[in-house]
Amino acid sequence: MLLYVHVPFCVRKCGYCAFHSGPFSQEAAKLYVRQILLEMAGWGRVLGRVRLESLYFGGGTPSLLEPGQIEALLRAADIWFDLSPRAEITLEANPDSVLLPGFLDSVRSLGVNRLSLGVQSLQDDLLAMLGRPHDSAQARRAVHAARAAGFTNLSLDLIWGLPGQTLDRWMNDLAGVVELAPEHLSCYGLSLEEGTALTRKVEAGALVLPDEEIGARMYLEGSEFLESCGYAHYEISSHARPGRESRHNQGYWAGLDYLGLGPAAVSTIEGRRWSNPSAFEEYAEVVAKGEARDEVEVLSALTRRQEMVMLTLRTGAGLDLEKFKATTGTEFPWRHPAVEQLRSSGLVRLRAGHLQLTRKGMLVSNSVIEMVLGVLDRMHADTV
Numbered sequence: 001m002l003l004y005v006h007v008p009f010c011v012r013k014c015g016y017c018a019f020h021s022g023p024f025s026q027e028a029a030k031l032y033v034r035q036i037l038l039e040m041a042g043w044g045r046v047l048g049r050v051r052l053e054s055l056y057f058g059g060g061t062p063s064l065l066e067p068g069q070i071e072a073l074l075r076a077a078d079i080w081f082d083l084s085p086r087a088e089i090t091l092e093a094n095p096d097s098v099l100l101p102g103f104l105d106s107v108r109s110l111g112v113n114r115l116s117l118g119v120q121s122l123q124d125d126l127l128a129m130l131g132r133p134h135d136s137a138q139a140r141r142a143v144h145a146a147r148a149a150g151f152t153n154l155s156l157d158l159i160w161g162l163p164g165q166t167l168d169r170w171m172n173d174l175a176g177v178v179e180l181a182p183e184h185l186s187c188y189g190l191s192l193e194e195g196t197a198l199t200r201k202v203e204a205g206a207l208v209l210p211d212e213e214i215g216a217r218m219y220l221e222g223s224e225f226l227e228s229c230g231y232a233h234y235e236i237s238s239h240a241r242p243g244r245e246s247r248h249n250q251g252y253w254a255g256l257d258y259l260g261l262g263p264a265a266v267s268t269i270e271g272r273r274w275s276n277p278s279a280f281e282e283y284a285e286v287v288a289k290g291e292a293r294d295e296v297e298v299l300s301a302l303t304r305r306q307e308m309v310m311l312t313l314r315t316g317a318g319l320d321l322e323k324f325k326a327t328t329g330t331e332f333p334w335r336h337p338a339v340e341q342l343r344s345s346g347l348v349r350l351r352a353g354h355l356q357l358t359r360k361g362m363l364v365s366n367s368v369i370e371m372v373l374g375v376l377d378r379m380h381a382d383t384v
């Protein structure tokens with residue numbers, strides 16, 4: 001099983017962010033840790049000492065917690081679950097928040113073995129436009145400090161398609177992060193989320209996005225460049241040195257069970273899915289009531305099949321057609337005219353028994369996956 005712990009605090013809200021997070025205070029963090037410990041104990045009693053292959057502190061900004069608080073959470077995970085000695089333990093962090101003396105040494109010595117740094121850009125004007133709490137010098141210092149603290153598995157997040165970003169500036173950012181030699185890179189296209197400050201500025205014309213063709217080149221040429229530097233493009237937004245793929249995310253894409261703790265966290269266990277309330281007070285009430293949830297979605301066989309197709313098509317390995325047949329009892333309709341059309345347009349390919357999105361297909365993955373699901377849904381409707 002995968003364990004996700006959502007840490008819902010940030011020093012301030014970035015202009016583009018729609019993740020669930022609120023203002024940080026020492027008091028709020030103490031209260032939060034207490035609730036997570038209660039929630040973890042509750043699930044530990046219900047689920048038994050389930051083997052954990054990955055523990056992921058995401059946010060928000062988990063690096064705002066004190067090492068002592070992270071230690072308490074790790075200890076509890078080891079008590080209530082069977083935390084594998086080989087488990088991947090990731091901490092998401094903002095560059096500015098890991099530079100406090102001793103922080104990185106402490107969390108590394110506690111067993112956190114993977115650090116995911118929200119670098120986003122190496123250009124200060126773009127970081128300021130995004131409302132990030134750090135600058136590029138801090139991002140570089142954070143990488144060096146992580147290495148000095150003994151982290152050998154570093155992931156850096158970057159964003160392409162930003163207002164004011166040109167193709168050259170994006171490629172310079174990529175060259176800059178490659179020089180920092182992380183093991184993993186996540187490159188996300190900017191997504192304009194409803195209600196964010198950045199979206200309002202774009203809608204008002206105060207900020208202008210790069211045009212579609214430039215955005216496409218950022219993705220395609222950027223991914224090619226990273227591959228040429230030894231980072232395999234193993235998922236739509238993810239690149240890694242061999243063997244350094246995110247095991248936690250690979251678990252999601254493979255459909256493993258995951259337990260999410262904290263406000264707004266989602267869990268899926270044995271075909272049942274639920275979400276914690278986002279508001280802290282409501283979340284605390286739910287934890288106090290125990291593990292029963294009012295709203296649990298029971299995933300139908302159809303939903304599970306759709307998710308398997310959707311999630312595996314995100315990955316470089318693609319959809320295993322033998323596995324598809326074993327799961328659904330039917331051959332994948334790869335000779336269907338719509339699938340043929342995707343193939344002849346160079347958006348998907350058949351390789352070693354897997355249906356894969358090409359890089360061009362990954363660029364428009366939502367539409368391609370929607371088309372494939374449409375074909376499968378019609379096939380399903382014809383057989384019932």
Ligand code: SF4
Pocket residue numbers: 009010012013014017018019021059060061094118
């Ligand atoms: S640090 Fe991350 S989670 Fe927090 S506001 Fe910025 S983008 Fe959102």
